[in-house]
Amino acid sequence: MTATADAEAAANELTPLADYLGSVLRRLRALPPLDLDLTQAHGNVLAEDVVAPHAFPAFDQAAVDGYAARWEDISGGGRGPSYVPAPSGTPGGRSIRLNVVGDLGAASWRPVRLTPGSCFSVAAGSPLPVAADVVVPVEWTDQGMAAVEIFRTPKRGYGVRRAGEELPAGTLLARAGTYVSPALVAVFAATGIGHVVVRPSPRVVIVATGDELVDVGRGSQPGQVVDANSHALTAAAAEVGALAYRVGICDDDPEGLRGLLEDQTLRADLIITTGGTGTGPGDMVRRILSRREGGRAGPVTFTDVALYPGTALGFGTVGAEEVPVVCLPGDPGAALIGFEVLARPAIQLLAGAEPVFRPSVRAHLLETVSSPGGLREFRPAHVAERRGGGYTVQPLRGGPFTLSGLAEANGLLVLGERVTTAAAGSTVDVLLLDRRR
Template structure:
C-alpha cells in the first residue's frame, strides 16, 4: 500500500498551475489575487475632517473655558465632496462635515458636540489640540505602496481596498470548476421514496458542499447506476464543465465497481490502495482528450469525506493558485482511548475543545463514538480528524495526538 504522503504527491502531480485572468471587481470575490495591487494615490488624498464640527486655528481656542468661552465667526460651510478652495484666517472658523477637506489655514476640527452649533458665530468653551479630528493625507496608504499581495483571497475587506485604490478590475486565478458524480444502483435522489435495498444518495451533496466551501464553482451531476456504458457517456458529457472531476464509489475490488472498470480501460487512471483508514481504495489520473484531472474516491460516506480532506483539499488549493498545503494541525489531548489497525494511518472524527484564554494547556479532542466508514451521523458534529500513525494500534485517554482542523463552512 502507498503512504498517504506519496498519494498526495501523486495527485498534485496531475495539476498544472492555473492561468490568471482579468475580472471585474465583484467577480473577483472569493478568488485569489494573481498580482500585487499598488495604490496609485495616497489615501486619504487630502486632509479631511473625521467628525462634523468646525475647522479652526487651535491657537485661537487656547484660552477657552466654560466661564470664558471664545466666539468665532463662521465664514463658510464645507460639505464632503466640496472641491471649492476655502481659507480660514486666524480668528475665524468654518463649519465642516465628516469627510470634507480641511480648509487652508485651519489645523484642527472641533466636534459640533463641543460647541453651541452656531451657523453665523460659534461658541467654544474648551481648547483643542492641533490635528484634532483631522485625517491627514496619506495616513492610511502612501502613493506607490503595495496594499494587497499575490495569493490573497478576495473577501469583503480586500474588495473594499481594491475599490478604494480605484481598481475596476483585477487579475485573479479563477475559481476551479469542479464536477461531482456518485455511482451505485442502490442510490435514490433525496426526497423520492426508497425501494427495497435502496438508500438516499448523500455523497455528491457532501462533496459538492465541501468543494463550495473550498472556493470552487461546483456542478453536482448527482449519480448514475452501475452500467459501464452509461458511466462512460456521463463522464464524457461532463468534461466541458470541469477543471476537476470527482467521483465517489465503484473503486474497490468488487464485481460491480464500475468506475474502476471504465477508467482502467482508458489507461490514464491508476487505482491503488493507500495505507489509511477510512479511505484505502483510491484512484487518480486524467480523463478525456484534454487530460482533465480526475480523482475517484471510495463510496462509503466517511471514507469519501476523509479522502476529500486529505487528498482533494490540496488539489483545490493548487487549482486556486494557493500553496497546496494540507489542513492545519495542532496537538491535542485525547479524552478517551482509541484503537487503529496496524500498518494504516487512521483519521478519526473528533470534537476539538480549545483551552480557556491564557491557559497553558493543550486543547482536548473527544473522538466520536461511531467511527465506521458508513456512519455519517457523527460527521456533522466533528470539527477535527484525530490522526493515529501507522505504527500505533491504540492510544489511551490523556495521550497527545496530532489533530487536523476541518475547514469551517
C-alpha cells in the same frame, strides 16, 4: 502468521498518504489567470501582486462631524479666539468662541483656507480647509452656526485624516495567492483599482456512481441506497470556493460512465466521482477507468493508500482536454474524509490558493482512543481553546465512518500510521474545519 501480523503486513503494502498526496498534487497546475472586474473578483485568488496606484485617503479630510480649526486658536496660543464663561460643569471653567465662516460636505471641492479665529463646520469625509489641523467633535461644542463655543480642547490632529496616511501610493496591497475578501475589494476600490488579475474559481463536477443509488427524498431500502454523497461533495466543493455542479447518479454501465465523463470535460476543471473504487464485483469505476487499452495504462490510477477510512483512491485525467479526475469511495464518511485529504487540496491548488491544506493545531486529548495500525486515521472531533492557552480535543462517538460525527465535528483528529492507541492526556494533531456555528 497471526491475524495482527497479517493486518500489519497488508498495511505495509499500502502507499503512505503523504507520498500519495505529493505525487498527485505535483501533477496539477493552477488555472490560467483572468483579468476580472472588481465586482467579480470576490472569492477568487490573486494571480499577481497588487500595488496601490493612488493614496488612501486621497486628500486631507475630516474623520468626524464637527468644526475644522487651527489648534493654536483653540489651545489658547493664538490671538483670534474669544474666551467666554463655560456652561456649568464644563472642565476648565471657560470655553472658546470661533467664527464659523462656512460649511463643508463630502462633495465640497473648492479649496478654502482658515484665517485666525475662524473655523468651518465639516462633515466626516469632507476635504479639510488649508491650515486646519484639528476637528472639534460636534458634541464638544454648542453646535453654533454663525459662531461656535468649544467646551473641550482636543489634541492637535484629532479628527483629521491626512492624504496617504493609511495607504500611500505604491503600497503593496496584497500578494499573489491572497484570497479576495470583501474588505480587500474595498481597499482596491478605495485606491483606484477597477480590475485585478485572479485565478478563476475551479469548475468542479461531482458524479455519484452505482446501480443501487436512488435520489434524495426517500428512505433507503434493501437494494437501494439514497445518494447522500453527491449532495455532500457538491456542498464541500462550494465551501472551498469552487463552482460546483452536481450531475447526479450514473449507473454501473461502462459506456454510460465513459460518455458522461467525456461530456463533463467540456465544463469542468476537475471531476470528482464517488463509489466503485474498490476491487469488489460491483466496483465498476475502478474496473472501467483503470482498464488498459492499446497496451497503455488506463487514464486513472487507483491506489490503496494508508488512509482510514477509505483506503482506495483514484486519480488521473479524462478526455482529450485531460481534465483531472479524483475518484473517492462510496461510503459517505469515507467519501467526505477522502474529499478533505485529496479533493480539497486539489481544488485549492487549481485555484492558486496558499496554503492548500487546512490549518492544524496540537491539542490535548481528552479521551483514550484506539486506531488501526499502519493507517493514518482521520476521526471527527470537537476542538476547544483552553482558557490558559492551547487546545483540547474530544473524539466524537462512532468513529470516522459516522455521518453524525462528521456533522458535529469542528476538527479532524489525526492519528499516524504507527499509532494504535492514543492515551488521554497525550498531545495529538488536529485539522481545523470551518467553524461557522
